[in-house]
Amino acid sequence: MASGGCRKGDQMEEQGRTDSGIDSYRSMLKDEPPCGGAGTGTERDSNPRSPGEPSGDKLCAGTEERLDSAYGSASLSVDSLSEMVQDCSVSTQHRGAGAPDEPEPSDQEESFLTTITEDGDTMLHLAIIHEDKYFAQQLIQIFPKDVLDIQNNLYQTPLHLATYLSLCSVVHDLVAKGASLELQDQDGNTPLHVACQHGWADCAATMTREVSSTKLVPVLEAQNWRGLTCLHLATLNRQHQLMKLLMKKGADLNIQEGTSGKTPLHLAVELRDLQAVNLLLQRGADVDAAMFNGCTPLHLAVGRQDAAVANLLCQSGADTMLRNMEDDTALDLADGNEDILALFPFDDIHISGRSVVGVF
Template sequence: MASGDYNKDHLLEENRADSGIDSYRSISKDEPTSSRYQSPEYSEPRDKFSTADERLDSAYGSSSLTVESLSEIVAQYRISSTDDETAESTEQCENCEQQEDNLLTTITEDGDTILHLAIIHEDEYFAHQLIQLFPKDVLDIQNNLYQTPLHLATYLSLPSVVQGLVEKAASLELQDQDGNTPLHVACQLGRIDCATEMTREVTSSKLAPVLETQNWRGLTCLHLATQNGQHQLLKLLMKKGADLNIQEGTSGKTALHLAVELHDVSSVTLLLKGANVDAAMFNGCTPLHLAVGRQDATIANLLCQSGADKMLRNMEDETALDLADGNDDILALFPFDDIQISGRSVVGMKFFVE
């Protein structure tokens, strides 16, 4: 195929564009063509955090590459899987080089490269070919939703594509419009296979910044895994050295605080293997304060068994006991000899009544 025909027939349709994770649905005529993936918590891009300077695609030109044209490209153009395969003629070789140049430099009006689109359409074979062809800088291009191909492969649960991208050193640190790295996405959606591929061969020094990164709500991967009850991911993050005491950015909760709020006994049990049981929020509340305040005797008991300090006070000068509100099961966790007056134990004190 001549390169001119390739450009005209396949790259210059003006009616439709493809961007974001949900755009693969636009194959269906019943779906709107402008559909986008939006995390449940958000409806608008956070331009304050996602500036144009962070984008990696400034050198690429816009094109109206579409859903339909992608299918034709995939059908008519395949990258050779062997290094020793030669073109039948010089003209064919030149056409092949021109096609590769087109693939490298084409980007849609919505910021998607051909690799974004291949992943959106879940064409893993074509995606793997492109991953081998493209240099790292192209692998890290972010679309208009600031999603890299690695974000999209994680959203769509394509662990083999994730593996291919990580092996080609695709960035784990780039954040989408909600501030989520690909590992954040995996922890939010329960993509354990994708998270495993992202962390399998990554050194601790390279993974540490990702584990410490907060999205625009101040949540790390550990917080998201806890919030969404992803116990397998919790175990993986703990194994990879995640800081169990890192505080989210809005109220200073640790993952243990979040697990207590959710009454998630399994997460609490996991986190107590290394988390600070007396970690305080910005308002001074410990996990025990939260458990007692929520009348959760089971979790309060777990915390006490792990050595929680029952007499710590929050900024309202309240101990956990002050929040028991007459709950007998919780009051039973506070033996008489733990009750203090003016910092002195009640046990042994003599009271005189005139």
């Protein structure tokens, strides 16, 4: 990624987006009946929203762009959507037994299953936006895998939206059906990025629980258009539980973000987050990792006059004599701070590579 960290969402080529494949899907319906389970009578999830869980009205929070044209409209409500899927579910039950005279899907069913709004949303996108878990889970059973990965005009898959709204049961069903963890939205975020951005540890755990470490590697290494991986985002948002989960899943502790080369440890130091600094160091993060400009975490701590973090880094073996591209050591940035200077034994100070001890 270019050091300027420019946003790539506007430059993404169309071929990188999952094609809706509606024409091909129509023929698939003729040849392969939808999976059963859509009309099994599963109880609707009536559990109250947990504290801090976002409501549907917050789906657009922090952005001026709408997620779909029908969201909140009087013409398309959760009830009307549920009625539509109920009609489809009853019909698919009758023809799901594999009888030789099994009828082809009706025009109404085809229309329902292949509808895409002007904003690129499928019915599954809309069900998730309306937070209708029961409806969404029925659709996941009906839709083939390829349709689950359709991206709307903002390049969001149903999994992106389910994660954003912390609908863990929907996230589980999508992943179990094979929904992709690697697709990126218009900001370059994968669904796991979204979980780390908003602190949804349960969704992240659900998303990664049954996925092999091999399949997780590209997800954990993926950078969004700001150059940030999931571990960078978890660190920036002080999500210590998520940091532990990502480390357990094999995230690279020393991976550099794409704009200035900061590792998660650099970011934790900048935030003065002692808990995150300690966590990263205990798990084996490189205490002397250098940014593109040569600054180590100790350079950043001393430059911010943060004696507590600087002390923790020194106790972890940080090299006090490493120089950045401006030829400064961490000591050079102490600016007379006595608490910082106390961390640097005088017999360790060198001038032009020679110890000052015995010079005077």
